[in-house]
Amino acid sequence: MGRTLAEKVWDDHVVRRAEGEPDLLFIDLHLLHEVTSPQAFDGLRMNGRVVRRTDLTIATEDHNTPTLDIDKPIADPVSRTQLETLRKNCAEFGVRLHPLGDIEQGVVHVVGPQLGLTQPGTTVVCGDSHTSTHGAFGALAFGIGTSQVEHVLATQTLPMAPFRTMAVTVDGELPDGVTAKDLILAVIARIGTGGGQGYVIEYRGTAIEKLSMEARMTVCNMSIEAGARAGMIAPDRTTFDYLEGRVHAPTGEDWDAAVAYWKTLRTDEDAVFDHEVRIDAAELAPFVTWGTNPGQGAPLSASVPDPASFADPSDRLAAEKALEYMGLSAGQPLREVAVDTVFVGSCTNGRIEDLRAAASVVEGRKVADGVRMLVVPGSVRVALQAVEEGLDQVFTAAGAEWRHAGCSMCLGMNPDQLAPGERSASTSNRNFEGRQGKGGRTHLVSPQVAAATAVAGRLASPADLSDVPAPAEV
Amino acid sequence: MEAFTTHTGRAVPLRRGNVDTDQIIPAHWLKKVTRNGFEDGLFEAWRKDPSFVLNAPEYKGATVLVAGPDFGTGSSREHAVWALQNYGFKAVISSRYADIFRGNSLKNGLLTVVLPQETVEALWKLVEADPTTEVTVDLVAREVRAEGVTAPFELDDNARWRLLEGLDDISLTLGNEADIAAYEARRPSYKPSTVQV
Numbered sequence: 206m207g208r209t210l211a212e213k214v215w216d217d218h219v220v221r222r223a224e225g226e227p228d229l230l231f232i233d234l235h236l237l238h239e240v241t242s243p244q245a246f247d248g249l250r251m252n253g254r255v256v257r258r259t260d261l262t263i264a265t266e267d268h269n270t271p272t273l274d275i276d277k278p279i280a281d282p283v284s285r286t287q288l289e290t291l292r293k294n295c296a297e298f299g300v301r302l303h304p305l306g307d308i309e310q311g312v313v314h315v316v317g318p319q320l321g322l323t324q325p326g327t328t329v330v331c332g333d334s335h336t337s338t339h340g341a342f343g344a345l346a347f348g349i350g351t352s353q354v355e356h357v358l359a360t361q362t363l364p365m366a367p368f369r370t371m372a373v374t375v376d377g378e379l380p381d382g383v384t385a386k387d388l389i390l391a392v393i394a395r396i397g398t399g400g401g402q403g404y405v406i407e408y409r410g411t412a413i414e415k416l417s418m419e420a421r422m423t424v425c426n427m428s429i430e431a432g433a434r435a436g437m438i439a440p441d442r443t444t445f446d447y448l449e450g451r452v453h454a455p456t457g458e459d460w461d462a463a464v465a466y467w468k469t470l471r472t473d474e475d476a477v478f479d480h481e482v483r484i485d486a487a488e489l490a491p492f493v494t495w496g497t498n499p500g501q502g503a504p505l506s507a508s509v510p511d512p513a514s515f516a517d518p519s520d521r522l523a524a525e526k527a528l529e530y531m532g533l534s535a536g537q538p539l540r541e542v543a544v545d546t547v548f549v550g551s552c553t554n555g556r557i558e559d560l561r562a563a564a565s566v567v568e569g570r571k572v573a574d575g576v577r578m579l580v581v582p583g584s585v586r587v588a589l590q591a592v593e594e595g596l597d598q599v600f601t602a603a604g605a606e607w608r609h610a611g612c613s614m615c616l617g618m619n620p621d622q623l624a625p626g627e628r629s630a631s632t633s634n635r636n637f638e639g640r641q642g643k644g645g646r647t648h649l650v651s652p653q654v655a656a657a658t659a660v661a662g663r664l665a666s667p668a669d670l671s672d673v674p675a676p677a678e679v
Numbered sequence: 680m681e682a683f684t685t686h687t688g689r690a691v692p693l694r695r696g697n698v699d700t701d702q703i704i705p706a707h708w709l710k711k712v713t714r715n716g717f718e719d720g721l722f723e724a725w726r727k728d729p730s731f732v733l734n735a736p737e738y739k740g741a742t743v744l745v746a747g748p749d750f751g752t753g754s755s756r757e758h759a760v761w762a763l764q765n766y767g768f769k770a771v772i773s774s775r776y777a778d779i780f781r782g783n784s785l786k787n788g789l790l791t792v793v794l795p796q797e798t799v800e801a802l803w804k805l806v807e808a809d810p811t812t813e814v815t816v817d818l819v820a821r822e823v824r825a826e827g828v829t830a831p832f833e834l835d836d837n838a839r840w841r842l843l844e845g846l847d848d849i850s851l852t853l854g855n856e857a858d859i860a861a862y863e864a865r866r867p868s869y870k871p872s873t874v875q876v
Contacts, residue, residue, distance in 0.1 A: 221858040226837055229855060231862050233870055241756065243712035254849070263873040269710065283710040290712050301873050322871045334755040334779060350757035350783035352848070360852045362859055366782075366835075398697055399749040399775055432752065434778050452876060455869040463869035498697045498752070519696045519747060526695075616754075618706045635753060637701040639724050 207473025209370045210439050211405040214345040214470065218328050220362050227364040233327035233344075235357050236313045237264035237300065239291040240618070241332030245355035246294040256298045258361045263322065264295050265303040267312045268618050272581055272608035275305055284619065298358075311584020311610040314338040314552035318422065319586055321451025325440035325467040330357055335552045335634065337428040341421035342448075343440035343470045345405070348429060368434055369403050369479040372472075374410040377486035382668055384562070385420035386554060386632065386651035388412070388484075389427040390492040390502045396482060398500040401433030404480065407472060408438050412486035418447040419558040426553045427634050430499035439471045491666045493539055494636045494649040496527035501636075503539065505654065505666055511535035530638055531646050532626070539664050542648070546629040547578040547605075547659040548641070549652055551615040554632035555583025557590050559652040563632075564596040566656035566667045567603040573662030578605035579621060581613040605659065617642045630658040681788040682845030686769045687815040688742030690825075691732055692803040696747035700780060703751065703759040717762035737810035745802045745814075746773045750791075751780025760787045770816040772823065774799055785838055786848065790816055792823060798830045818842060 208216070221229040235258075242264070249255070256262060269284040279285040288305065295302040303309040309316060314335055317323045325343035330336060334348035353363055373392055393400075406428050408421075416424070421438050428436025445464055448454045455463045494502040495509050501524065503510065512524035512535065528534065533542065549555075549563045560582060572578045580600045582588035588610055591597055597607045614621040615633035623629055623645025632655050636647040648664060657665040708720035725731045732738060744763065750773040751759060760783045763771065771789065774796040784791040794802075805825055806812050815824040818839060823830045834842075841848065852859075 220862040221855050229852065229858065231859070231866075234873070240709050244714050244757075247712075247714075248849075252849070260872045260874050281710075287710050287712055301875060322873060324871050327871065332755060332757075334753065348755040348779055350755055350760075350779060350786065352757060352783065352786040356849050356852065359849050360859060361863075362852055364848065364852065398752055399777070402749075402775060402778060429753075429779075432749070432777060453871050453873070455871075459869035462867065466867070466869070498699065522694075523696055616701075616706045618709065635699075635701070637699045637753060639705055640701050643705075643724065 207476035209472045209476045209478060210343060210407050210437055210470055211345060211368070211370055211435070214326050214328065217326065227366050229362050230328055230365050232330050232357050232361055232363060233261060234317065234322055234329045235262045236317055236329070236331035236336070237262065237354070238268055238313050238333065239266050239287045240268045241351050242294065242354055243287065243290045244351050245358055246298065248355040249298070249358060254359045256300060256358045259299045261361060262358070263301045264291060265310050265313050265316050266291060266305050268612045268616065270305045270611040271619050272611050272613050272621055275609045308585050311586065312552045312555060312612055314426065315555060315583035315587060318342065319451070319584060321448055321454035324448065324454070324463070325444060326470050330363065334429045335426050337433070337436045338422050338426040338552055340425040340428065340435050340437040341418060342444055343437060343467065345435055345437065347435055368405050371401060371404040371406045371433070371480040371482065372478040373406050373408050373482045373484065375408065375412040375484045375486050376410040377412055379412055379486045379489060382491060382653060382666055383489050384651040384653060385416055385423040387489055387492040389424045390494065390499070390649060391489055392484065393427065393431045393499050394502040395484070396431050398430065398498050399432045401428060401431035404433050405435045405437060406431070406433045408436060413438060414441065417558060418443060419556045422556065423553055427499065430634060440467045491651065491654050493654065493664055495531065495533060495539060496524065497530055497636055497638050499634065499636060499649060501527055502649070505539055505664060507539060509533045509535055509537045509539065540669065541663060543628070543663045544576060544630045544648070544658055545627045546623060547576060547655050548581070548614040548629055548631040548633060549579070549655050550581030550583065550613055551633040552583065553634045554652050555581060555587065557587050559632065560587065560591050560596050561594070563652040563656040564599040566653055567605065567660060568599045570603055570660045572604035572659045576659055576662050578659040579608060579614060580605050581608045582610045584610050614641050616640060630655050630664060680786065680845050680847060683788050683790050683818055683842045685815065685817040685819055686742065687813050688769065689738070689740065689811065690743040690745050690802065690806045690814045691738045691741045692806050693732060693744055693746040694803060697749045697752055698746055699753035700751055700756050700759040701753055704756065704762040709756055709758055714761050715765055717758055718765040721762040721766045740767070742767055742769045743814045743816060744768050744771045745799060745806065746771060748773060748775045748796060750776050752777040755779045757783045760784050760789050764789055772799060772802065785842060788842060788845065790818060790842065792816055792832045794823060794830050794832055798828065801828055
């Protein structure tokens with residue numbers, strides 16, 4: 206019987222397979238950041254261990270870093286200690302680090318791909334659940350906990366429990382104004398936050414094949430929000446073109462050998478998935494979340510659902526609690542929900558294409574009165590590219606704040622947070638209670654919807670903007 | 680890792696599904712660089728509500744958490760496991776866990792037991808009716824027992840053995856050094872390297 210893409214990559218990384226034991230997999234690339242690594246380095250020190258493969262390990266600073274005044278000492282002493290701890294650990298153990306202020310610094314899942322380190326057919330791990338992003342290249346990429354970080358540092362391997370395979374096939378054309386973000390939010394709403402539990406999802410079909418690498422990363426990034434262990438897309442010409450010429454991409458004969466291997470990384474015709482989901486791209490629309498988990502979403506044109514409409518009692522209870530927390534009522538049209546803050550950024554939507562999409566909507570328009578719009582590029586490289594294209598000027602002219610690179614308001618570990626009761630439209634990945642600041646309320650949206658919402662002051666798509674009076678000076 | 684064989688203690692009924700790790704331990708606690716001191720951060724936002732179940736005096740000192748489905752979703756933060764352990768929990772019972780949380784729990788000796796939702800409901804009713812009810816989580820027999828409830832659970836032999844013995848995964852893997860070295864020797868040259876160019 207044929208094998209799926211995920212099974213092929215898995216099989217190529219088995220270091221040891223023995224009856225009654227989980228497979229021991231080799232890890233090709235280990236990404237580190239300041240939050241989930243200090244206790245792992247401590248573990249190495251306590252046991253007198255070293256980092257086995259510093260040549261397969263790279264660190265950056267992203268979760269805790271400020272997006273203003275990055276040339277000044279970090280105000281929060283606890284954040285500062287954590288960053289200093291990473292710097293000390295990397296120096297002591299010989300790990301390459303791109304700290305705040307370095308040209309390669311940024312959100313770890315933006316940095317890996319842009320350096321060309323994330324490649325098809327590799328295994329990638331990081332102490333961060335959104336490591337699934339790297340699956341966009343046909344890599345098998347897992348988010349791991351700190352104990353596993355320590356394990357990979359010490360052994361460059363991980364014992365991994367077997368997985369099941371799921372195909373999410375999206376055929377057809379995405380309608381105008383519908384993005385990768387809308388697609389993945391619709392997938393999560395369909396299968397639920399636990400629907401992918403135990404599975405590696407392969408996204409396939411004609412609509413997926415047409416996506417750019419940036420868009421594919423957005424899709425794979427949120428596999429974890431469907432509960433999946435990983436998400437993958439088979440590598441193709443789009444993937445190879447993205448990689449060719451990047452700093453860490455193979456060159457010469459190695460490039461040819463790599464491409465020859467990468468071309469074998471497709472699910473065989475006769476392979477069987479454990480579960481299949483089919484979606485018609487033409488039926489998708491701009492999507493927003495209304496609740497406090499990423500599965501609680503609906504098309505922007507819909508209304509806040511009535512909890513009583515949920516058949517499952519635990520879904521009903523969850524919807525009741527979510528509406529209470531979100532300060533929404535059943536039947537309220539989503540387009541009437543007013544926001545205080547708009548956040549464009551994160552490992553989900555902080556790449557150059559996302560900034561271009563948001564800029565194209567706000568260009569020549571103004572952010573609505575009383576709305577704060579934060580634009581946080583995913584990396585310093587993304588920021589430089591945006592500046593070269595004049596996008597920073599577009600944002601600031603519209604009244605948005607142009608910030609330095611980092612995770613920022615996606616998880617509110619740095620000063621970029623919502624105040625209690627404040628509501629955001631956010632291009633990030635989680636709308637959990639308090640995720641963007643204590644008592645903050647989050648609606649997950651695409652960059653286009655985020656930008657249109659900033660202009661309209663309420664949840665909106667670019668197509669809705671014609672009825673918003675244009676500011677006088679434009 | 681601390682070994683887990685069997686544990687008996689009182690239980691807290693947490694009637695919520697989809698409890699994400701941001702609720703278990705909010706992000707601002709993640710700035711700490713140790714594995715301890717997270718007990719006050721456990722369910723920090725919810726504990727501000729006096730009616731939250733963990734605040735009920737009758738559940739003080741309970742060591743088994745009985746939660747709704749999809750427990751531990753979201754962020755991979757192992758701090759969620761440390762917070763539960765720092766607070767005093769030895770075991771969690773739910774019908775379904777997020778994969779990364781489950782993996783993290785078993786690597787730290789926090790036993791996460793999967794039981795059918797009906798059994799979770801039965802345990803909720805039992806400990807709500809009588810908070811002094813004791814629940815036994817027996818990894819040797821792979822069984823949860825409480826008054827009127829005897830529920831077998833599954834855990835693969837390898838994970839169970841590591842827990843029962845309190846084994847260190849890294850030492851076990853380093854025992855397979857020859858396999859790792861052999862794999863490294865046959866890796867193709869086109870594979871990426873982080874060495875600065």
